Amino acid sequence: MNRIAEQREISGIKQRELVAALGWTQTRVSNYEAGRRTAGLVESRAIVSAFNKLGVKCTLDDIFPPSLDVSIKAA
Structure with missing residues (x-):
């Protein structure tokens, strides 16, 4: 799960702006946003x-939050 689209929308950034900042295709960014591709x-x-370059102060954990479903088993 990622929060690319959510962060983009909250920040008022259009997908094409993120695409330009990344230098990627619109299809690639769309696939990451929709979860069809895993970054x-x-x-x-x-x-x-790219978000930081566009003025959004965020971290890796903000956009790609750690999974809460991961369980750590003791050896």
């Missing part, structure tokens, strides 16, 4: 950096 660490950092 790796490099892509996730690029997305956060």
Whole structure:
């Protein structure tokens, strides 16, 4: 799960602005937003950096929150 679209909408940023800041295609960004594609660490950092470049102060955890479903089992 990611909050790319949510953060973009809250910040008043159009998808095409994020696409331009990233230098990616609109389809690629749309796929990440819709969850059809999962961003790796490099892509996730690029997305956060693009938001920061567009004036949105956010972190990796803001856009890609840690899963609450992960359980840690004791050995």
